[in-house]
Amino acid sequence: MIEALLFEPELYHEYALGDIRLYEALLAYNEKLQEMYRILGIESYFKELKLTIGGTVYGIVESKMFQLTGISAFERDNMKKEELEAFYADHTLLGSPKYLQEYSLEHNLSLFNGNTRSYNRYLLSKCDGGRCYCNIPCLPKFSKDYSLCDIDISGAYTSIMSNLFCYVGSPCIRIFPRQDSITLREFIKKYRKELGDDNYYMRVEGKLKYEQDLIVSFMDSSKGVKWFKHKRKNDRGEDEVYKSLKHNLESTKNKILTMEIEDGAITPQILEVVLKEFSPRQRDDFLDNIIHS
Numbered sequence: 001m002i003e004a005l006l007f008e009p010e011l012y013h014e015y016a017l018g019d020i021r022l023y024e025a026l027l028a029y030n031e032k033l034q035e036m037y038r039i040l041g042i043e044s045y046f047k048e049l050k051l052t053i054g055g056t057v058y059g060i061v062e063s064k065m066f067q068l069t070g071i072s073a074f075e076r077d078n079m080k081k082e083e084l085e086a087f088y089a090d091h092t093l094l095g096s097p098k099y100l101q102e103y104s105l106e107h108n109l110s111l112f113n114g115n116t117r118s119y120n121r122y123l124l125s126k127c128d129g130g131r132c133y134c135n136i137p138c139l140p141k142f143s144k145d146y147s148l149c150d151i152d153i154s155g156a157y158t159s160i161m162s163n164l165f166c167y168v169g170s171p172c173i174r175i176f177p178r179q180d181s182i183t184l185r186e187f188i189k190k191y192r193k194e195l196g197d198d199n200y201y202m203r204v205e206g207k208l209k210y211e212q213d214l215i216v217s218f219m220d221s222s223k224g225v226k227w228f229k230h231k232r233k234n235d236r237g238e239d240e241v242y243k244s245l246k247h248n249l250e251s252t253k254n255k256i257l258t259m260e261i262e263d264g265a266i267t268p269q270i271l272e273v274v275l276k277e278f279s280p281r282q283r284d285d286f287l288d289n290i291i292h293s
Contacts, residue, residue: 026049029049030048030049033046033049033056034046036060037060037063040060040064041067042060042063042064042067044072044073044074045063045066045067045073045076046063047059061166064166065091065092065166065168068168069087069091069168071087090170091168091169092168094170094171095167095170095171096125097125097126097249098125099125100121100122100124100125101122101125101246101247101249102122102228102244102245102246102247103121103122103244103245120175120203120293121173121175122221122225122247123203123218123221123263123293124173124201124203125247125249126218126221126249126252126265165198165199167199172194174191174292176292181291181292181293182291182292183287183288183289183290183291183292184204184266184286184287184288184290184291184292185287185288187202187292188271188287195268196268197268198268199268200267200268201265201266201267202265202266202292202293203218203263203264203265203266203292203293204261204263204264204266204290204291204292204293205261205262205263205264205290205291205293206260206261206289206290206291207259207260207289208258208259208260208261208285208286208289208290209259209285209289210281210282210285211258211259212258212259212261212282212286213256213258214270214273214274215256215261215264215265215266215270216254216255216256216264216265217254217255217256217257217260217261217262217263217264218252218253218254218262218263218264218265219253219254219255219262219263220253221247221252221253221263225245225246225247225248226245226246226247226248227243227244227245227246228243228244228245228246229241229242229243230242230243230244261290263293274286274287
């Protein structure tokens with residue numbers, strides 16, 4: 001920027017002054033957003049735009065969810081904090097990272113990893129981001145040694161989200177104690193009729209005979225577990241302190257392991273690649289040597 005200022009001062013000042021005149025653009029953007037709410041049939045839920053794309057999209061999805069569940073904009077605006085929390089608990093909380101990454105030892109102890117007291121449900125709380133929903137998740141390179149996957153070719157958040165269903169409600173979570181783990185082939189055979197085209201997500205692990213660079217490993221995940229203390233009201237209305245376990249998802253160790261997968265994510269798109277694009281030998285390697293985490 002300093003170089004542009006020194007060598008093209010007039011152009012630089014013209015550009016800089018225009019860059020700070022954002023009010024008109026903001027008003028126009030707000031009008032377009034209101035038009036979008038009208039097209040989606042949720043105009044009565046419209047509120048002035050948020051200053052981030054994430055907040056804006058959240059508002060649209062939230063408004064549509066209220067509409068689909070029969071709660072009017074007037075009712076939504078007059079809901080108390082406790083009522084909103086109860087609504088989210090019934091419709092979205094059980095599938096959220098907030099819920100999945102924290103739990104108490106009151107849960108079924110047979111589902112805990114005996115070494116770390118880690119409850120494998122938390123693995124579902126981490127998303128690998130754009131790579132999971134890449135339009136072309138596997139780009140084969142013409143080489144007998146390996147294939148490449150370009151993470152950035154199409155993160156595809158906007159394009160893929162425009163074609164995905166939005167599921168509301170409590171998800172079905174299947175967790176297998178270590179001694180009952182089954183292979184990916186067995187899992188598909190047993191549960192394929194229950195799975196839709198885009199409504200499931202699983203974590204897997206195992207050692208491979210052939211190299212892969214499609215699935216990212218979520219390594220040493222159990223080391224992020226910590227104890228937390230909370231207060232809650234008991235049946236007598238008294239404050240009670242209880243402990244819970246929570247996993248730190250802010251700083252995680254991720255790496256592509258070519259001959260092994262450690263708690264890697266498989267989405268419907270990635271499973272389709274494994275079943276339809278892999279060579280027969282590599283496909284069998286995946287199906288028979290990868291187990292459900």
